[in-house]
Amino acid sequence: MTLQDRWHDLARALGVSEAKAAAVWQRLSGAYSEPHRHYHTLTHIDAVIRDLDRLKPGFVAPDEAALALFFHDVVYDPARSDNEDRSAEYLRDTLPEVDTIHAQSMIRATRHHRHDADADTNLLLDIDMAILAADWPDYLAYARGVYREYLPVYGHDAYAAGRVALFLEPTLARTHLFLTDAFAAGENAARENLNREIALWRDGGFAAHSNGAITPAP
Missing domain, CATH: 1.10.3210 (Hypothetical protein af1432)
Structure with missing residues (x-):
């Protein structure tokens, strides 16, 4: 359907x-x-x-x-x-x-x-x-997509800082990422994905891992 x-x-x-x-x-x-x-x-x-x-x-x-x-x-x-x-x-x-x-x-x-x-x-x-608990390629496609949505508004550096400080780290700080038993099995995968994304931002590799699809704002 x-x-x-x-x-x-x-x-x-x-x-x-x-x-x-x-x-x-x-x-x-x-x-x-x-x-x-x-x-x-x-x-x-x-x-x-x-x-x-x-x-x-x-x-x-x-x-x-x-x-x-x-x-x-x-x-x-x-x-x-x-x-x-x-x-x-x-x-x-x-x-x-x-x-x-x-x-x-x-x-x-x-x-x-x-x-x-x-x-x-x-x-x-x-x-x-x-999507947080998806296989890494699918998670990365999600993260790239959100980045492309915000990039024209905030620019690369401001978005990178905000993504880590306002979403990734606060989300990881929660006791449970998912609220229901139906998704509890994805907890570890989601945390691994979030940590991997943080690592990409911190080493400056996020754009490089975006397969050239994104050009950081000057």
Whole structure:
């Protein structure tokens, strides 16, 4: 099943008309295909929806979680810090005929990826962070993609410092990187990937390990 087909199945389950679902899909696919995106694309959405479908029995409200995942990065501006709130508002305004309160809450939770009282939110957050435990080539492709998204805004040096100090080290300092048993097996792999990325930044090798795809800003 394609991601577009999966969206239409979800829309039908939520009572959204076929015409409205088609129009919303055009908006979603357009947003996730913006030229400044290199990781937060339809490929990412396809990956998280596939994980949700695989783990569907673990959700209390899987359709609400799927809705949140389809919209969780729909607004993505690397120069702003309120993308999650804006994405939640985008969902609210796009589907006013659907009760999106829970989905909006899950989207907002992706800003910090902290333990939540809602079990569905915790599982959704782990799905969004599953890339941390991927095989190293896939993890490195993710890290390169995020770098390319932020590079035009901050430049190489500022991004490198921020990536290590504001994301990699604080993430490693957590007692548990994943919030649910479904992802606990990936803990060690995720920590190894994060440490390997830190080493690349510290020895100046990150761009070199990007296969020439990235030219650091002057």
